Amino acid sequence: MSCRLDKPIDERLPQPAIEPDIDIGIRQAADDRFRSGVTLAIAGTFLFALKSIFIKLAFAAGADATLLLTVRMVLAFPFYVVVLILLRRKSDCPPISRTDLLRSLMLGFLGYYLASYLDLSGLEYISAQMERLTLFTYPAMVAILAWLFLGEMIDRRIIAAIVFCYLGVYLMYGQERSLDGGQNVPKGVLLVIGAALSYSLYILFAKPTMQRIGSREFTSLAMIGSTFFVGVHFALTHQVSDAIGAAPIIYVYGAVLAFVCTVLPSFMINEAIVRIGATRTTVIGSVGPVLTMGLAIAVLGEPTSLQHLAGMGIAIAGVSLVAKK
Template identity: 40%
Template sequence: MPTKPALTPPAVRPLALAGIVLAIAGAGFFATKGIVIKLALAEGIDSVTTLTWRMIVAVPIFVAVGIIYYRRQLTTAPTGTRTRLTLGSLLQVLGVGVLGYYVASFLDFQALEYITAQLDRLILLTYPFFVVLLGAIFFRRKITVQMVTALVLSYVGIALIFAHDLTIEGEDVLLGSLLVFGAALAYAVYQLLAKPLIDRMGPQLFTSIAMSGAGPAVIIHFLLTHPMSDLAVSGNGFALMLAIGTMSTVVPAYCISGAIGLIGPERTAIIGNISPLVTVALAIFILGEPFTIWHAAGTALVVFGVWLFTRKQKPKTKVLEEVTSA
């Protein structure tokens, strides 16, 4: 009687492997934002100038991609699925973009003038909890025991790091933490308002229009608070300005978009949870930030709490947020 050939595990499909690589790259590049801002501060470039340069570099790229995408889908997409912009939807996206890319980003960038990149990233990571709380208040969405447990774990972790840093840095830690909590709250409101618009027109077109609204708001803020000469940076400063617009903004956006297309939103979201760990590692080795037992315990609690929170949640929203992240 002939024997059956031994079964061998299927090889990882090249496209799936490419998707995993893109998801890891997107999470890693996204994690560099706080590091680049800190390095810019060390060069004497304040957070508003850095945010302005981010828009100067990134907005033209996003807008060009959005125009190409919109024209292509008008000509190639089936008639019933084509997205046609109206004045109303355009104004909505522009307004939401100001909230997510200007207000939330400004508060986050400002916070980094007062607190470590580690604490900033971990606090900002908890914005999904604000989404749930706002959903419960305004839309009567259900809050489960799992959500409450995840929230408590994450904020206990933040409290450990906050208490440790407060004893060393003093009131600056309190101010910086309040700023980044404000950024997280603004970003949560942004997500609630952005999701139906993203579902309607897709992340590429939404991001292009949203950035187009936030860009002028950021530049106006800069002109009202800074002389134009502050944009004149050179050497390391100029390299950092290019990095914040490309490596920390444009590159991760398209890496994550590509990953979603290749491996789906769920696997991309799970891989994306490495982002805060990358920030912590970079902050220690590049910025020389302290990492004590309190930081280790706090980081572990926050990451576990966020993982617990998203474990049985639909990850699509979370991934789209990374694509259009502040």
């Protein structure tokens, strides 16, 4: 008696249910990675938003811009030295040329000394809300500078984004002058615009060096260089006794600014970019000025108005246009 095989034996035998489980596991891992990336982006944005609040609190405790910046950089300095040493100990780490070394140190002047000093100085004259929104326009500045120096094209979307950004700043500026009396607001806004311009130049010219030596090495070198410039500035404008005699709370605020509002969120945002992409991270980061506004009202008791909210919304819409591919 013969037996007819309608199907190959391997097809008639029970097949292990492995592939569906693998697919479910992959999807679950991807979902977990996405959710953790969103969480990191939100947490990093929140910690960045705290920066202006703690600066204002430090000013109220008696610090000035130079002293606070010095405390912040000196406390963060050992961290970046250790990171650089650990990175350079790797066996596959190529040597850094003298040109890239000097360029990294000098770019630290623009990105972490000059920009930070102008930003802190501006905060002595304007509200945390106004400062955060004005500084937030730097992506529009980067687009303009890339057009001027690198020959990149500016399309209608970028032009609209730039118009929205500065229309939003203008609306808040007008309201800020009416609330403050108008005496210090122009000076404060100009200082923060200078900070945004300095940081924009840093972003524009840092990328080639960063690609050659690595982002972590570059950041560490730039921070080390900026600490040197901050130290020189402090030595030329202050006495050592100014730092020794500062209230202990100023050092607490400086430590919070160095690690909680700078180092920690920078790692969170970078990891969020890896997990969910730069576009989603940028969109989430757009709520930063709104968080700062809420914190400034709740913690500092700063006044606000519908014009403040309108200016904030228009500027955020402009930055979102710049961020889109």
